[in-house]
Amino acid sequence: MKKFARLCALPALLLYACALFAHHGNTAYDETARVRIKGVVTEFIWTNPHSQIFLDVKDSSGKVVNWGVETNSPGILTRAGWTRRSLKAGDEITIILCPAKNGQPVAYAGSGDPGTKVIFADGRELAFVDKTVP
Amino acid sequence: MRIDSPGALSTLVLILLIPSGANAQAPSKDTGAPAPRRDLSGVWGMQPAREASEDDKQSPGGEIPSMTAWAKARFDLQKPGYGKRAAPGGNDPILQCDPMGYPRILYFPAPFEFAQLSNRVLQMFERDHVVREIWTDGRALPADPDPLWYGYSVGKWLDDTTFVVESTGYDDRTWLGAAGFAHSETMHLEERYQRVDRDTINFTLKIDDPQAYTKTWVALPRVFKLRPRAEIRQGYCVASEEQAFTRRIREPGALKTGTAPKK
Numbered sequence: 001m002k003k004f005a006r007l008c009a010l011p012a013l014l015l016y017a018c019a020l021f022a023h024h025g026n027t028a029y030d031e032t033a034r035v036r037i038k039g040v041v042t043e044f045i046w047t048n049p050h051s052q053i054f055l056d057v058k059d060s061s062g063k064v065v066n067w068g069v070e071t072n073s074p075g076i077l078t079r080a081g082w083t084r085r086s087l088k089a090g091d092e093i094t095i096i097l098c099p100a101k102n103g104q105p106v107a108y109a110g111s112g113d114p115g116t117k118v119i120f121a122d123g124r125e126l127a128f129v130d131k132t133v134p
Numbered sequence: 135m136r137i138d139s140p141g142a143l144s145t146l147v148l149i150l151l152i153p154s155g156a157n158a159q160a161p162s163k164d165t166g167a168p169a170p171r172r173d174l175s176g177v178w179g180m181q182p183a184r185e186a187s188e189d190d191k192q193s194p195g196g197e198i199p200s201m202t203a204w205a206k207a208r209f210d211l212q213k214p215g216y217g218k219r220a221a222p223g224g225n226d227p228i229l230q231c232d233p234m235g236y237p238r239i240l241y242f243p244a245p246f247e248f249a250q251l252s253n254r255v256l257q258m259f260e261r262d263h264v265v266r267e268i269w270t271d272g273r274a275l276p277a278d279p280d281p282l283w284y285g286y287s288v289g290k291w292l293d294d295t296t297f298v299v300e301s302t303g304y305d306d307r308t309w310l311g312a313a314g315f316a317h318s319e320t321m322h323l324e325e326r327y328q329r330v331d332r333d334t335i336n337f338t339l340k341i342d343d344p345q346a347y348t349k350t351w352v353a354l355p356r357v358f359k360l361r362p363r364a365e366i367r368q369g370y371c372v373a374s375e376e377q378a379f380t381r382r383i384r385e386p387g388a389l390k391t392g393t394a395p396k397k
Contacts, residue, residue: 027220028384029387047372047375047379048369048372048375049228049261049369050379050383052382054382069383070379070383070384074369075366075367075369078367079364100386100387101391104386104387106383111243130179132361133179133359133361
């Protein structure tokens with residue numbers, strides 16, 4: 001938890017909201033938390049059943065930490081308006097996510113946890129809400 | 135009503151966002167265009183419902199009956215990633231892309247599609263692009279079927295809007311939901327799909343499995359809504375990709391606090 005506490009102290013990390021209900025249920029992540037991290041995309045992996053976003057985030061000492069963020073399958077992301085080109089290496093983004101409980105730089109952001117989303121530098125947002133629902 | 139503070143507004147938004155379990159699980163009333171006669175064709179999405187407990191993840195839900203000793207022994211060996219017994223890691227078959235099985239796949243958060251042929255109804259799922267065949271040519275269920283990942287199913291119309299499916303012969307390596315509940319190969323399902331209007335199916339499920347449960351498991355009633363803008367995609371679980379995901383994200387997330395990840 002010490003490492004996680006240190007990461008949370010970064011200016012780039014802000015506690016976003018607590019006590020939101022969650023449906024994803026993956027025990028590795030703290031789904032009661034919404035944490036904001038800012039970084040530069042290094043990879044966007046568009047695979048089943050989990051797409052993944054990797055990004056470089058600077059910690060408080062200036063050291064770059066590569067975070068891995070689990071997200072939804074391409075099917076779910078497509079219905080939320082994403083494509084395989086939605087993110088590319090070099091994009092500067094902020095992600096609101098549920099961090100791992102153990103302090104490792106891995107996290108979840110996706111349809112299972114309302115409030116998680118990607119925000120681009122120009123303010124454009126990519127969320128995980130199904131746009132095909134009438 | 136006046137909202138005076140951001141906190142009050144947030145609370146109100148949260149209350150509005152939380153689905154009402156009672157409403158979501160209650161059968162939907164006929165309020166839309168009329169249901170077509172003997173036709174379930176189309177893409178359908180399960181309406182959200184507040185699960186009664188963590189044990190209901192990707193599960194039929196409802197009141198889970200007492201397990202037999204056989205089922206309890208299996209349950210104890212099954213280490214889920216969800217529910218009261220959850221721990222990082224685990225041996226859920228889907229973590230290595232083994233088939234999800236039925237009825238678990240029905241509760242996976244993606245729409246499915248019904249297509250009707252002259253002698254069978256096809257139920258098509260996004261996960262692994264599974265096609266479940268429900269025979270409607272009057273045949274009976276086989277008496278001693280070889281086990282199949284998605285069972286052997288027959289269906290008939292009870293009336294112009296109610297389709298009843300009976301099935302058995304399910305491979306017993308699949309779980310009844312993400313919490314790790316077991317079933318036997320002789321599990322018998324009875325599903326009812328009642329299309330109450332063009333856009334709505336009320337769904338009920340009964341699970342009879344005397345080898346595993348001491349009485350019938352009656353699932354939580356669910357509602358499916360027509361999703362004309364949705365398409366079923368090819369959501370194959372690819373083992374090599376799942377392994378890469380496990381190595382890069384799942385395993386670091388499952389480490390004990392303070393443990394260094396493998397290089």
